[in-house]
Amino acid sequence: IFNRIYDGVQKKMTAAGGLKLKLFNATMNAANKRRDLAERGQTSPLLDLKSGVLDKVVASKVRDRFGGRLRYAFSGGAALSKEVGLFIDNLGIKVYEGYGLTETSPIVSANRPGGQKIGSIGKCIPGVTVKIAPTETAPEGQGEIVVYGPNVMQGYHNLPEKTAEVMTEDGGFRTGDMGRQDDEGYLWITGRVKEQYKLENGKYVVPAPMEEQLKLSPLINQVLIDGANRLFNIALVVPDMESLKAWAQETGVAFDSDEALCADPRAHARIGEELASCGAEFKGYERPKKWALAHEEFSPANDMLTPTLKLKRRNVMAAYEATIEALYE
Incomplete structure (x- = not known):
């Protein structure tokens, strides 16, 4: 749910653009600076004043969407991305x-x-x-x-x-x-421990944290990374179809179905840009060298996710075995 809040607010601000986006970014930057100072035991009255004004103008409006009284939230059951955690904290919700x-x-x-x-x-x-x-x-x-x-x-x-x-x-x-x-x-x-695997070059890879990082992209809904006993990693990506369709319409990419859009080379290249951008801090051997797009969302109904929404890796890899094998040809 926190990832959805992050994704939803980011999309809305990006779509709004202009002054709204500038104020939103200023709110995030001010909150980050205040936190950095606090970690060093320092304060800045001017920054506190600026942050207070931006909180009333921007962050409070987001909190109002949750009833206006939400101050604390607890997260468990699945890892919370540090970037998402900082984002929620910047909105004034601990x-x-x-x-x-x-x-x-x-x-x-x-x-x-x-x-x-x-x-x-x-x-x-x-x-x-x-x-x-x-x-x-x-x-x-x-x-x-x-x-x-x-x-x-x-x-x-x-x-x-x-x-x-x-x-x-x-x-x-x-x-x-x-x-x-x-x-x-x-x-x-x-x-x-059980999800960790070794590439053919002897390097060990832990995929889950990388997958969480890639899902911060507004164009990526779900992703599986694999490369066990292979030369390199690959990624199977379920795009955020709403965002991908919006991109397609803006750039003149015609399509008549979700499946057709996912098969379009231009959509494939666009997702590749997101993988490179969001995975910029990955080690060289961790980065997916090839990727494929799947139009069907992973869910408990199709047995790709557990009831607690954790990825069933074996099931996904079995269902997309031919697609994955093709990436290594």
């Missing part, structure tokens, strides 16, 4: 991201008033600790998050083998999530 699993009853850590780092999943709640267990594929300083505490389950009912797979000898629960813990105790998720 987002506290947390983390947990059913097996941990269900919370492990959370950001909270007076203890927030946007992009992190906060510090462990009282009585709970974590260890970062090194794995063969994890970069230095990262590993699998293992949770300890009274909230950790005793095991899966009548499933001793499954229990043994996730529980350590000293009572820790292996979450399957990759992460790191900074010097102040804040946890950061960096991917899923």
Whole structure:
């Protein structure tokens, strides 16, 4: 939902253009500068005044769309992009991201008033600790998050083998999530252990964070990155059809169906520009070298997403096997 707020507001401001867009960008820039100063323990009366005026003129109007009284929101269940978190914070809505699993009853850590780092999943709640267990594929300083505490389950009912797979000898629960813990105790998720794969050149790739970054594009609705045991990564992109159609109409690209538009070389090239722009900070080997467009949205109904809207990678790759193979020919 936070991604949709980010995407919706960005589209509206871009479409408005002119003075509205300038004021919106000024609001974001002022909020970012205030945050940077606060992190250094500094303030600026002039910047505070400017930010206050812009908040009344711009940010408050966005908050009014949510009833006008929304000040705090909590995020969990799926990773929240740092860029989206900063954006929501700039609107004057504090987002506290947390983390947990059913097996941990269900919370492990959370950001909270007076203890927030946007992009992190906060510090462990009282009585709970974590260890970062090194794995063969994890970069230095990262590993699998293992949770300890009274909230950790005793095991899966009548499933001793499954229990043994996730529980350590000293009572820790292996979450399957990759992460790191900074010097102040804040946890950061960096991917899923099982989703990580190795390219043919020996480089390891964690696709989920890159996919979240690419979805910040107003033209990209969903995306899957893969390249396991291949020379390079590819991307299967489900465009935001509303935005792509608007672009097509503006640029004179004729089409008679969503499928036809996705098959148009000009649409393919336009999505390629978005992949390059949003993935500019990716390492060279991480960037998708080829991509394909799919007009059907991934959903629980077509078994491409879980009920909690997580990507079912195997199902997507099986459904688009021929398309993916063609990208490597």
